[in-house]
Amino acid sequence: MLPLDASTYLLVLTGAGISAESGVPTFRDAGGLWEGHAVEDVASPAGFARDPLMVWQFYSERRANMTAVAPNAAHHALAEVERRLGDRFLLVTQNVDGLHTAAGSERVIEMHGNLMRSRCSVCDRAPFEDRTAYRRGVAPMCGVCQRAGRDALLRPDIVWFGEAIVAGALPRIETFVDAAGAGLRFLAVGTSGLVYPAAGLVDVVRARGGRSWLVNADAPANARSFDTVTLGAAGKVLPEMFA
Numbered sequence: 001m002l003p004l005d006a007s008t009y010l011l012v013l014t015g016a017g018i019s020a021e022s023g024v025p026t027f028r029d030a031g032g033l034w035e036g037h038a039v040e041d042v043a044s045p046a047g048f049a050r051d052p053l054m055v056w057q058f059y060s061e062r063r064a065n066m067t068a069v070a071p072n073a074a075h076h077a078l079a080e081v082e083r084r085l086g087d088r089f090l091l092v093t094q095n096v097d098g099l100h101t102a103a104g105s106e107r108v109i110e111m112h113g114n115l116m117r118s119r120c121s122v123c124d125r126a127p128f129e130d131r132t133a134y135r136r137g138v139a140p141m142c143g144v145c146q147r148a149g150r151d152a153l154l155r156p157d158i159v160w161f162g163e164a165i166v167a168g169a170l171p172r173i174e175t176f177v178d179a180a181g182a183g184l185r186f187l188a189v190g191t192s193g194l195v196y197p198a199a200g201l202v203d204v205v206r207a208r209g210g211r212s213w214l215v216n217a218d219a220p221a222n223a224r225s226f227d228t229v230t231l232g233a234a235g236k237v238l239p240e241m242f243a
């Protein structure tokens with residue numbers, strides 16, 4: 001049970017596990033996304049430079065799969081807590097599936113980008129919504145660059161290995177933690193605790209004297225850093241978690 005009162009500032013971190021019950025495959029579980037694909041091939045700038053068609057095929061399949069996907073009870077539980085806490089709530093997600101926003105969450109930082117957006121791999125035009133699942137063998141080009149006489153590929157607006165997380169994410173978290181003071185509470189849900197900086201948030205909270213909760217299907221790499229660990233499915237645990 002995670003008690004909420006008038007002084008509570010709740011920082012939440014979610015990973016692929018929170019969307020598992022919606023039918024979105026996780027990254028590292030059996031049957032997960034990387035199966036059959038080397039991470040460096042589909043989630044790195046070098047992989048994209050080597051074979052953009054294959055990378056676009058991978059993300060196009062993921063876009064196509066999202067049409068049948070909806071938020072589950074865990075996403076809804078977090079949206080409900082946010083309605084109670086307002087600005088004393090901040091949700092940081094490593095997921096690119098957009099399901100928190102679909103559930104009604106508003107104070108969301110998508111630190112690894114969003115599957116349903118594209119951006120140019122060359123020019124600095126703003127990322128834009130793009131739900132297109134491109135046909136096999138088609139790699140889309142940037143229209144802005146084409147009009148300027150350049151050929152430039154579009155790419156998914158996703159943070160790949162070796163790239164910086166979404167600009168402004170860390171300062172926004174820092175501001176929230178500063179405002180929280182002694183009321184800081186941290187909840188991590190459905191994440192393997194392997195990918196930084198997300199995996200280090202629990203240590204930031206501990207250093208500030210905040211209390212921490214973890215809800216995960218199994219004990220992840222950084223489980224010992226949390227004050228309270230609940231092993232179980234997020235869709236079952238979260239709706240009963242907030243007092």
Ligand code: OAD
Nearest residue numbers: 015016017020026027028094190191192216217218233234
């Ligand atoms: P992982 O696939 O590494 O971990 C998912 C975690 O969720 C595992 O620890 C599972 O045990 C747990 N899990 C599975 N089903 C669950 C359920 N129903 N309820 C609760 N927990 C469940 O995914 P992430 O930790 O999100 O980065 O991976 C972090 C990052 O690694 C991703 O954002 C991605 C990847 O590289 C980028 O793409 C930059």
